[in-house]
Amino acid sequence: MFQGLRWHLLVSYLMVMAAILSLFGTGVYVFVSRNVYLQLDKKLLTLAQAAASSFGEVEAKGSQYLEQVDAVPWRDIFNRDQQSLEWFDAKGKLLASRGALALTERPKVGPHTLERKQKPRQIRTYTISVFKDGSNPHQPSLEGYIRASQSTEDVKIVQNQLLWGLGTGGIIALGLVSLGGLWLTQKAVEPVEKSFKQLKQFTADASHELRSPLTAIKASVEVMRNHPERIHPKDAKKLAAIASATAQMSHLAEDLLFLARTDATVLTSMGEQIPIPLNKVLQDLLELLEPFAQDKEINLESELLTNISVMGNEIQLTRLFANLLENAIQYTLPGGTVMVILSKQNRFAIVNVKDTGIGIEREHLPLVFDRFWRADKARSRREGGTGLGLAIAQAIAQRHGGKITVTSKVGVGSCFQVRLPVIS
Numbered sequence: 001m002f003q004g005l006r007w008h009l010l011v012s013y014l015m016v017m018a019a020i021l022s023l024f025g026t027g028v029y030v031f032v033s034r035n036v037y038l039q040l041d042k043k044l045l046t047l048a049q050a051a052a053s054s055f056g057e058v059e060a061k062g063s064q065y066l067e068q069v070d071a072v073p074w075r076d077i078f079n080r081d082q083q084s085l086e087w088f089d090a091k092g093k094l095l096a097s098r099g100a101l102a103l104t105e106r107p108k109v110g111p112h113t114l115e116r117k118q119k120p121r122q123i124r125t126y127t128i129s130v131f132k133d134g135s136n137p138h139q140p141s142l143e144g145y146i147r148a149s150q151s152t153e154d155v156k157i158v159q160n161q162l163l164w165g166l167g168t169g170g171i172i173a174l175g176l177v178s179l180g181g182l183w184l185t186q187k188a189v190e191p192v193e194k195s196f197k198q199l200k201q202f203t204a205d206a207s208h209e210l211r212s213p214l215t216a217i218k219a220s221v222e223v224m225r226n227h228p229e230r231i232h233p234k235d236a237k238k239l240a241a242i243a244s245a246t247a248q249m250s251h252l253a254e255d256l257l258f259l260a261r262t263d264a265t266v267l268t269s270m271g272e273q274i275p276i277p278l279n280k281v282l283q284d285l286l287e288l289l290e291p292f293a294q295d296k297e298i299n300l301e302s303e304l305l306t307n308i309s310v311m312g313n314e315i316q317l318t319r320l321f322a323n324l325l326e327n328a329i330q331y332t333l334p335g336g337t338v339m340v341i342l343s344k345q346n347r348f349a350i351v352n353v354k355d356t357g358i359g360i361e362r363e364h365l366p367l368v369f370d371r372f373w374r375a376d377k378a379r380s381r382r383e384g385g386t387g388l389g390l391a392i393a394q395a396i397a398q399r400h401g402g403k404i405t406v407t408s409k410v411g412v413g414s415c416f417q418v419r420l421p422v423i424s
Contacts, residue, residue, distance in 0.1 A: 002193050009185040010178070017177045018170075025166040032162055036155050037124070041111045043077075044126035048148040050074035051085050055130045055144060058087045063096040082154075088145040095144070107145040113152070120151035218246045258392060275423055276314050278349055279304040282321060282340055289325055297334040304342040308349045310420045312400045320396040323389040324353040324416050332357035332413075344422065348402070351418040359410040368406055369394045393418075 051074045057065045078085065084099025092106045105114060107127045114123045127147040131140035221243045224231060231239065286302055293300040310317070321340075328338045336356040343350045360368060367373050372387040393416075397404045401421050408414035 002189055005192075006182075006185045006189055009188060010181045013181045013185065014174065014178055017181075018174060021170045021173055025170055029159070029162055029166060033155075033159055036158055037111075040124055040150065040152070040155060041126055044083075044111070044124065044148040044150060045128070047074055047077055047083065047085065048126055048128045048146045050077060051087075051146050051148070052128065052130050055087060055146065058096045059089065059144065066096055066098050079150075083148065083150045086147045086149070088147070090142045090144050092145070099149070101149050101151065103147075103149060107147045109145070114149075120153055122152045122156075123149050124152050124155075125149045214246055214250045217242070218250065221246060258395075273311050273313060275309045276312050276317055277307075277309045278317075278351065278420075279306050279308060279342055281314065281318055282342060282351070285318065285321055285325055286340065289322075289329065292326075293329050293338065296329060296332070298329055298332050299337040300329075301337060301339045302341070304340070305344060308342060308344055309423050310349055310400065311423055312420075316396045317400070320393045320418065321351065321353070323393045324418070327389060328353055328355035328357065328414070328416075331355065336413075345419075347422055348419045349422045351420070352415055353418075354413065354415045356413040359412055360406070360408040360414055361410055362408075365406060365408060369404070 053073050054065070074085070078098070080099045082100070084097060084101035084103070086097045086103065086107070087095040088107050089095055101120075101123060103114065103123070103125070108125075109127050109129055111124065111126050114125060115121065116123065125147055126149075127145055129145055130143045132143040133140055221239055225239055225243070228236070282302065282304055286300055290300055325338065325340070332338055332355045338356075339352075339354045341350075341352040341354070343352075369390050371391045394404050397418055397420065402419045404416060404418045406414060406416050
């Protein structure tokens with residue numbers, strides 16, 4: 001029980017930490033990428049501004065000027081293998097270009113990213129406007145544009161390295177967090193586990209101590225009822241109520257004591273384990289419960305495969321299937337049907353207890369094996385139950401190496417399936 005709780009807490013803790021690390025990594029990636037692009041834009045802007053002083057010469061002589069002039073203002077900051085410079089007139093017509101990148105797009109003022117089919121596939125550009133003084137010094141006229149461009153391959157390399165670093169760091173961080181989470185979950189569950197053990201011990205002790213006074217009350221009531229001449233007629237109903245309440249309390253005490261023993265870390269002995277023919281156990285139960293079903297006008301049917309035996313305790317297995325059958329009969333309307341099917345699947349015996357009863361809501365199915373849990377509809381239809389029958393059935397199935405599952409639909413019925421390993 002607590003091992004599953006520990007893993008649940010650890011997984012939840014890791015999911016929260018993974019989400020936090022993912023958000024942190026995304027923020028770092030976006031911040032660094034933005035700064036790298038800002039630095040690239042700043043470098044391209046500086047290059048374009050340096051080339052602006054030669055705009056007049058380029059406009060007059062074109063590419064010939066760039067080929068003839070050895071010393072230009074932007075020579076030391078220009079890398080012709082990765083960058084390009086282009087001069088355009090006021091209408092966007094190319095006047096001259098320098099560098100390895102050939103672009104066909106018209107100039108757009110400001111920073112832009114261009115996608116291309118050929119390599120390099122992504123290019124960052126920065127375009128500035130060049131003005132010349134006119135007759136009105138407050139309204140200079142547009143002379144043209146200068147566009148500086150560079151491949152973003154270096155930026156992509158930085159981004160890939162950053163992603164690799166963040167991913168590796170995130171995995172290492174999650175590993176360290178998981179180790180810390182194991183310790184934290186252990187410490188978090190310890191008080192709960194201690195309290196639960198104390199509660200189990202109290203339940204076992206209280207159930208054991210209740211048996212003696214309940215037995216004395218039950219014996220006293222039986223003695224009084226065996227001599228009706230000593231009982232005043234007005235007290236007969238009171239004695240009947242006392243007897244019923246005593247029987248219910250005894251049943252509850254026995255159920256609690258059984259579950260407390262089942263929950264123990266070291267399971268108590270189940271008694272003698274011998275081969276148990278399931279078809280005989282189920283057939284005996286059907287014969288025993290047939291009058292109960294007839295009183296409720298319920299059809300009790302069976303399909304039992306013979307020669308299927310399991311190792312276990314016959315008393316406990318009888319109690320398991322008795323609880324399931326009694327529940328099915330209790331929650332089935334008159335005229336309904338309860339069917340028991342025994343079959344074999346691989347190395348498991350499969351027992352299905354089906355009914356055409358009131359059914360269970362889908363959201364309630366995970367709760368049906370919880371102790372003292374009963375749906376409102378079920379509670380209104382059954383009196384005297386303790387709410388421990390299915391919990392005991394599940395405990396017995398697990399102690400025999402099996403499991404029990406349920407499917408149900410409201411208004412249609414329920415099916416409880418028990419899987420037990422057969423004798424190989």
